[in-house]
Amino acid sequence: MREIMTGRDIGNRISFRGHGTHIALHPWPDETVVSAGKGVVFRRDPKPGEPATYTTLFMEVYPPGAAFIRGEGVTPQECENSAWTQYRLALDCSDGSGSHDWETRGYRNGAGFCSRCSTFGSRVFTGEQLGQFCRICDTGTTYHWDTDKAAGTTTFLCEEDCKAYKPARHPSHDRPLAQLLAELLDEDSQ
Numbered sequence: 001m002r003e004i005m006t007g008r009d010i011g012n013r014i015s016f017r018g019h020g021t022h023i024a025l026h027p028w029p030d031e032t033v034v035s036a037g038k039g040v041v042f043r044r045d046p047k048p049g050e051p052a053t054y055t056t057l058f059m060e061v062y063p064p065g066a067a068f069i070r071g072e073g074v075t076p077q078e079c080e081n082s083a084w085t086q087y088r089l090a091l092d093c094s095d096g097s098g099s100h101d102w103e104t105r106g107y108r109n110g111a112g113f114c115s116r117c118s119t120f121g122s123r124v125f126t127g128e129q130l131g132q133f134c135r136i137c138d139t140g141t142t143y144h145w146d147t148d149k150a151a152g153t154t155t156f157l158c159e160e161d162c163k164a165y166k167p168a169r170h171p172s173h174d175r176p177l178a179q180l181l182a183e184l185l186d187e188d189s190q
Contacts, residue, residue: 004035022076026084032063066090093117110142134158
């Protein structure tokens with residue numbers, strides 16, 4: 001396994017920041033990247049009486065055969081067991097074809113979810129498959145989009161045209177911190 005922040009090989013020793021080291025009990029592939037600790041989860045639509053957030057231990061893994069898996073639990077072992085169960089489900093997902101049945105679930109960035117096992121996959125759809133074409137060069141893209149809610153339209157830009165296109169700056173960019181952040185993120189200023 002590899003640690004997500006540094007990329008260093010950690011063998012089977014997973015550091016749960018603030019909760020010591022956990023020795024993985026499942027045979028994760030060596031290429032698996034992992035991150036673990038304690039974090040806050042924001043619920044999109046909390047049920048009545050349910051808090052909008054909660055704190056939990058987590059283990060996030062990026063193993064071969066699945067793009068992202070998050071296991072949660074009270075203990076590091078529960079987190080690993082949850083992630084392992086999801087990983088095995090992703091690997092064993094089958095309708096006899098040996099592949100996942102991807103659906104977008106509204107994502108425009110090329111990501112998808114398997115309709116059978118709910119595995120998340122990145123880069124499973126192309127811009128062409130999603131019917132998203134750059135408004136300048138008409139190339140299929142998942143790179144960038146702008147939505148005009150008032151007009152009910154969405155336009156897309158490929159990476160090359162997005163870099164050449166400079167949208168009008170939002171008034172918040174006149175604030176010093178926002179301006180500094182914009183400069184740090186602007187590759188052209190380097």
